[in-house]
Amino acid sequence: MEEHDMKQWIDMVKDCEREIGKGIIGQKEVIRQVLLAVLADGNVLLEGVPGLGKTELVKALSKVFDMAFSRIQFTPDLMPADVTGTNLIIKEDGNNVFKFQPGPVFSNIVLADEINRATPKTQSALLEAMQEKTVTVGKETYELPSPFLVLATQNPIENEGTYPLPEAQLDRFLFKILVEFPDKAELKDIMDITVTNFKPALENILDGNRILSIRQVIRDMPVSDAVMDYALSLVVATHPEKEGAPDVTKKYIQTGASPRAAQAIVKTSKARAFIEGRYNVSFEDIRFVAYPALRHRLALNFDAISDNITPDEVIHKLIDGIDTILH
Amino acid sequence: MEKKVIRFVRNVRARLRELHIVDKLLKMAVAGLLTAALISVFALFVPFYYAVFAAVIVTAICILAGFLWGFINTPTMLKSALMADSKGHQEKFSTAYENVDKQDDFSLMQRRDAVKEMEQFKIRREFPIILSKKLIGGLLLFAVLFAAISSIDTPAKQKAFLSHDSKKAAEEVKKQIEKVEKEFDKKSYEGADTKEVAKAINTAKKELKTAKTRQEVAKAAKRLSRKLEQMAKKTNNKELGRKMSEQAEKLNKKVEKQQDELMKAAKEALEKAEKGSDKEKKEAAKKMAAMASALGNEELAKAAEQYSRENFSDSSYNNMKQALSKALKNSNQNNSLENAKASTASGNASAKVDPNATVNIKQQGNVSGNAANGAAAGQGSGNNGGASGNGTNGFGNSGAGWNHGSKNGSERDAITNNKVTVPDGTLGNDDNLTGKANENGSAVKQQSEHGLTWSGNKVDYGTVSGSYKDKAYKQVDGASYPASMKEKIRNYFSDLE
Known part of the structure; x- marks a missing residue:
């Protein structure tokens, strides 16, 4: 791999980010984090109130990456077969035969809208696909297309009649990204696009194969021992049962992050360094990806709830503590 | 390229070592001067001749210790690279240093990128020697205190x-x-x-x-x-x-x-x-x-x-x-x-004079010494009495004479129960020995062949006098007599031997 190839790919990824930004006003952080998850081969859980453009984001993503996109609206009556597909009896050559009809999960980018509305049985069907990148129907196992990315959404309000994802299944999401309400200027820009005839045309910049190659390159990016130690110290610091756990951990965390959190942090920090045009991971990369990588993996206790402490505040204090030791 | 990386990190480390040494030197110098000031305060109240010397030595030791401390505590090569990274270089230097031996594509690209930034990195500007104002103030304050207190006489x-x-x-x-x-x-x-x-x-x-x-x-x-x-x-x-x-x-x-x-x-x-x-x-x-x-x-x-x-x-x-x-x-x-x-009674005399005087006297009888701007002392011995010395613009002393005394004793008051012993009764007039008795008094004369002892054993004089002298010296050393009194006592017992 030559340096100019590297620079070319970096520029292409930056162009992708810029292009997606044309379709989604504001939300720069969200776009950056989604892009990191794509490059790190991970799935994303988007949490935000309705109407913030989560679906538009996924559509823009699929256009820029030239990848197949499907959307699944999760409802309480949704069945697993509705997600994965099923065998149907069809007439073929005069005979009735069973033929597998692939479900909406057979796509490069799957938008699982309001995943917490479906029953646990249906949720687990999708989650199996996310983890294994395969679907098993009957005795047959079918490979999902590559690259494969699930963007699930959750509404933080209206929790009645929902089935919150258990921690074990939340852990399978690389990132949990919070989609915030836009400010006034951004809202105006949104109006300009959505209530007028003006529709931004998004260009295709990368394809699936190029994304797979970029992922391969990113995996080779070096991480120094000091930076790796920093990332691992952060994950270990989330465990209250460990010796030397910070006070904030002992006070507010019931269960700490799993080793998947460490993997998520390292993979996505490499992706960030790549997008930034560097050939090594820095402490700043770790700090950036720590929030989306850890916030859904920390089980806070009742003290945190009663003190109104959010996972992001806990992560912030942990980072401050480790930075102090580092200096 | 690898050498450039190592040389860069080594130079950063050298600079950090300088900073450390200056910092620790300053801290220990302040500590040393504080101790010096305390020693000089101590010396105001407790006699301690070598106070200034001790204070200087302590300060010098502290400074040396500061130097060694700074030298030993220098950051490692990797830490030095990380400290250089902390100036906004996003761990490029430390990653390049760690992977200096790796030859894969990514490591090579990363190293090249790092070397470019190393070449732009001004070590002395990024790591300037900044002297803490507090420490400098402390240094000056304790130095002045030490100097001031040392000059006070108590x-x-x-x-x-x-x-x-x-x-x-x-x-x-x-x-x-x-x-x-x-x-x-x-x-x-x-x-x-x-x-x-x-x-x-x-x-x-x-x-x-x-x-x-x-x-x-x-x-x-x-x-x-x-x-x-x-x-x-x-x-x-x-x-x-x-x-x-x-x-x-x-x-x-x-x-x-x-x-x-x-x-x-x-x-x-x-x-x-x-x-x-x-x-x-x-x-x-x-x-x-x-x-x-x-x-x-x-x-x-x-x-x-x-x-x-x-x-x-x-x-x-x-x-x-x-x-x-x-x-x-x-x-x-x-x-x-x-x-x-x-x-002795034979009258050997010697006179001592002040070195400024030009006269040294060695003779019997009347003597005189003259000296300009000095002290002269004349001494005589024997029966002729003393002499006086004169000096111009100097200190004249009078001479003093001393003898064993005349053969004839002089009359004195009678003392009850007083025994007078004469070693050799052939000398002198015995009437003088008995003295004048008072109305009720009487004097008894006894002659003995055995001299001083009436009864008991004879003891060697040297043993007795030596033992007395030792006891006396011990007593004097432990007692709180005036110095001149102690001197007289010592001289007395020393002369007995």
């Missing part, structure tokens, strides 16, 4: 100076005494005489050890020299006797030399102080105090103290000068008395 400092001065003098005399001891260690002198010399030397050494003033040192030396002279006269061994006299003379010369040097220094200091700077006046006050200690003269000591206290005023200067003159006069009188006592 009674404890005076005491320390005098004690050191006398110890120094004692050391010199001790060296001379050791030479004497060496001389009599030779086998050819083995015998009772040399044992006695050894005993006298040990006594002198003990006295030197406990001597607190120059005067006590001089007297200890003079006692030994007198002892040697006496033994020289008694011994049958001519060679030994000659050696004893020689060593006694050397001891005396040593003591005189010390006194002369002190006198000279005191004189010079006094002259300089008349119109000199405060420093010279301070020096003069010190020398006068030393002189006062050497002569055992309280008046001079007080005058010197007053001179310091009254800020070196002219009146206190004149006072001090007069006190010195008196002290010298008294001292020469005492010396004459002692020298005359040491002489």
